[in-house]
Amino acid sequence: MGTVVVGYVPKPEGHAAVRAAVAEAQLRDASLVVVSSHRGNDEGAEVERELASVQAVLAESGVAYEVRQVGGGFEPAEDLLSIAEASSAELIVIGLRRRSPVGKLILGSNAQRILLDAHCPVLAVKAV
Template sequence: MKINPPVVVGFDGSSQSRDAVWWGAHEAALTGAPLLLLTTMFTPTTYGVPIGMPAFYFDEQEAAAKKRLAEATELAKQAIGDSAVEIDVELASDPPIPVLRHISKTARVIVVGSHGHGEYTGGLVGSVSSSLAVHSLCPVAVIRGLAGDGDVATRPVVVGVDGSVHSEPAIATAFEEASIRGVELVAVHAWSDVALDVVFSKFREVDWHARQDTERALLAESLAGYADRYPDVGVNTVVVKDRPGRNLVNHTERAQLVVLGRRGRGGFSGMLLGSTCREVLHDAHCPVLIVNSHR
């Protein structure tokens, strides 16, 4: 019997996690996957050791958690409308990061808000989302808010391509996401990691036209074969001399989703999350889907 991995949404009641439920419910409806809504109970600790609390404290925590799950379930039902999606809930008593890290072994994708309750991040990603982006065994969708414009569903999916093996699973995932959404895929290859003022002051002798041709060929090679597998997906390729993170963030202003590999060709083995991925996670204007190279 073939197992259908669930879309798992971590929910803590924050506005960002409400957006995560909405996005995750739509993803489940589009893919035919079951939806698992998960929340955790908070247990106070000192240096990792649980603090003894009166029984009524845990009763209150459990009641609050069940209330959150009921809210998340209602949000999911509103999001999917008439779509037939199996919705399950889970209440865990351990902290969210290890719980979600464990469940990533069997999930299709984990969906979380960019930050949750109690996390003032100044617009940056919170502890749960940043940890999962590094350690999850399945793709992680970090929802930075859903634009309210009516044309969101027609916006393209954007994928960052750098020609490394780390971007290959991201490309495959991006084609799949564009296909199920019925939208165009924008494949972006921004190949210069240096600022333009440095380029023109120190490296004028470089044949940038030849380099541009080389980078176009690299992008074409990276995308080879996917047109046959996804004939329904129109592809717009962008090859630009710019810093990858900055250029991809600019593209997210008119995208419904951006898909990235966890590390790029500039990363070394000890770098768990690449610099481009970190920059896009921090500054993107749309949901970010991080795909590791072991997908």
């Protein structure tokens, strides 16, 4: 059984990424690893509440999953890439946010790093 790794943030793009990752995991008959990378300035109770709602969606999907909360020294891209490599992921799913016309010239630094440095294919989805 393969593994799909998804980066989750409690924003519309994070929810879109989780939905797409669940669909990919079902299609590939793979397990799912949800990576929630947060820094010290995040509200602990809010993060826990958001992750509980994501876990409810995952439980309903029937996909085997694991949620990893990562905080501390590394950047979110580094957290996601290291977990994906350690899990031998066959796919990474990330969410992208809408950008202004000028912002479209440059992807976010985390998204760009993941797209360029990932050892496996990356699916980038946008929030609807």
